[in-house]
Amino acid sequence: MNVHCPTRISGLAAALLLAAAAFPASAHHSAAPFDLSKKISVQGTVEKWLWANPHSWLYIRAARPDGVQEIWGFEAGSTGMLARSGWNAADMKPGDKVTVGASPSRDGSHVALLSQVQLADGRLLNAAAGAPPPGVGAPPPGAAPSPR
Amino acid sequence: MIKHKALLAIALCSAMFALPAVAAEPLGSNWSDVAKLPDFFTGNWQSVTSFLDNPTNVPFTAQAEAYIAHYKPIADIPFAGANCKTPGMPIIQRLGSPLKFFYEPGMIAIYIENSSMTRFITLNGEHAARPNPTYLGDSVGHFEGDTLVVESVGFADDLLFQYGDLPGQGKGPFVLPPEAIFGPHGPNLRMVERIRLVDPDTLEDRLTIYDDTVWKQPYVSTPVQLFKRNRGEDGRPHEWVCNSANIFAFDPSTNKTIEEDPAVVLKRLQQNDNH
Secondary structure, eight states: OBOOSSOHHHHHHHHHHHHHHTOOGGGGTTTOSBOTTOOEEEEEEEEEEEOOSSOOEEEEEEEOTTSOEEEEEEEOOOHHHHHHTTOOTTSOOTTOEEEEEEEEBTTOOSEEEEEEEEOTTSOEEOOTTOOOOTTTTSOOTTOSOOOO | OHHHHHHHHHHHHHHHHHSOOOOOOOTTSSGGGGGTSOOOOSSEEEEOSOSSOSOOOOOBOHHHHHHHHTOOOOSSOGGGBGGGOOOOTTGGGGSSSOEEEEEETTEEEEEETTTTEEEEEEETOOOOSSOOOBSSOEEEEEEETTEEEEEEEOBOTTOOOEEEEOTTOOOSSSOOGGGEEEOOOOTTOEEEEEEEEEETTEEEEEEEEEOTTTBSSOEEOSSOEEEEEEOGGGGSOOOOOTTTTSOOOEETTTTEEOBOOHHHHHHHHHHHHTO
């Protein structure tokens, strides 16, 4: 069991809100469990697509260049938020080949914050933060707390 | 004869005007009020502001100061732990998934997707005489123009109740639990919300908290909570069954976050699938 930096779900929620509100990702680097300034791409085979709350998870088996097999876990949004982004519980099944884009965890473990999945049929599932409602990309006046 | 009828008509009319005026029922009392209410009801409302407060600069009572002197920050909120224990009001409304408003005469209900909990706000009525403790509170509301004013009392003792932020902390746009101070609330805790549309797709919820065991003056919550409207299919609420896969991230008893090796989690999930 590895211990991430201290704000697991809350940090994720904040990261998702940050993404939804289009705030600079760097605003939370010191506290979020994932390094939002970095992106990794992992190709592999789906072992499990878990459609669940508080967060869905995608588990894939990936092969390192030296041939060693690794299991990666990618944390995604809640079922409702994913559904609003066009995702579906039936999008992936074990054995599917996928390429996952994600922000890595800070401690180097094989856990990352999922941002997109390229499916074998070419479809791209995006915006793991959920469907930003109209206007969220440009926060209305007062949406961003004023710095002290 | 005609003269008599005219006199009778005049007398009847005079009597009608002499009747005491019947007070109009306040907005939210009838089905016909649906068209008069501000449209809180189409689609749903997604929080776009921090779920914890920032800044927090209301002076504390001596009792609260004594508590804060020995306060140890929490790594995360119990909602991130097993069973996803609700933080209660007001934080549960702010955790990212949308709110959905419903109306019937004398009541507005708010479904909170982040927990599948629903608030029931009695319109133009009174609090329960002896409200039992709840995480959402006993709520009564009324309209002041286009603003829904909601007063809530009767809260459970173990709300996740934010006093403020730790010194030098909570300056980012989204305040995180280790940056905040949480503590017990007093027996007469009262929350007053003023909810209105800023524009057709933006709803604000201005919150003032009254607890004279914690603050020397009413606590005005900041930032003002803002919600953006989802319409159409995105505006439909979804169910929320938390921790349905027994994956959680925080142990409140040890105040430690948890990150299991994904290979271990996967093995457990696949074993469950085979049963």
